[in-house]
Amino acid sequence: MNIAIIGYGKMGKVIEKIAVERGHQVTVKITSQEADFAPEVLKKADVAIEFSVPKAAVSNIQKCFAAGIPVVVGTTGWMDQLDAVTQQCNAVNGGLFYASNFSIGVNIFFKVNQLLAKLMDGQPSYEVRMEEIHHTQKLDSPSGTALTIAHQIIENVSRKTGWIESENPSNAEIGIEAKRIADTPGTHIVTYENQIDTLQISHEAKGREGFAMGSILAAEFMLGKSGIYGMEDLLG
Secondary structure (H helix, E strand, C coil), X not given: CEEEEECCCHHHXXXXXXXXXXXXEEEEEECHHHXXXXXXXXXHCCEEEECCCHHHHHHHHHHHHHHCCCEEECCCCCHHHHHHHHHHHHHCCCEEXXXXXXXXXXXXXXXXXXXXXXXXXXXXXXXXXXXXXXXXXCCCCCCHHHHHHHHHHHHHCCCCCEEECCCCCCCCEEEEEEEECCCCCCEEEEEEECCCCEEEEEEECCCCHHHHHHHHHHHHHHCCCCEEECHXXXXX
């Protein structure tokens, strides 16, 4: 298939490499200097993969809808506009695949996190906290992945009702410590602790390849589709 990469930076180049290895062609490459591109440019592609910046994501998604091609969105930090984007997608019979993280390993981590949270709901002596580490170019803080993890805990641990980016949360909040360190692909750690012991689960990415592969698998999944999908649909 022909792929458009919107956000041809470090991640975009890894996506291109893996896509070509899988027999696809990258027919459109949109860099940060070409942010005002016209939707017609995208018609050279069968599907778009969007990894740009939060402030540009919604506009890029809308351009994909206008071009009539499905879009896989890896950019985070725009989810406050998801309802409006969903309405637009349905109105034009567009195709949208979005996820807070495209790594297969991270999505397995999500399942483990949900199960652990359910178990910990009955163990009120344990306090829970989170830590996430990303590269210094990561603009949203906490990361979209960290927020997904936090919301999963909130949904399953009744004594938690919210999160805060702080090391000093209230009793009802999950404290998230967000760090930005050069050349760190992404680490997420969930810790439960009481006076007796500490229980911890973590995921550490070794590079961008896992995110890139997941986005390409999503693009293959979206070929010719309309509607709204996520990693649950892709992984079954």
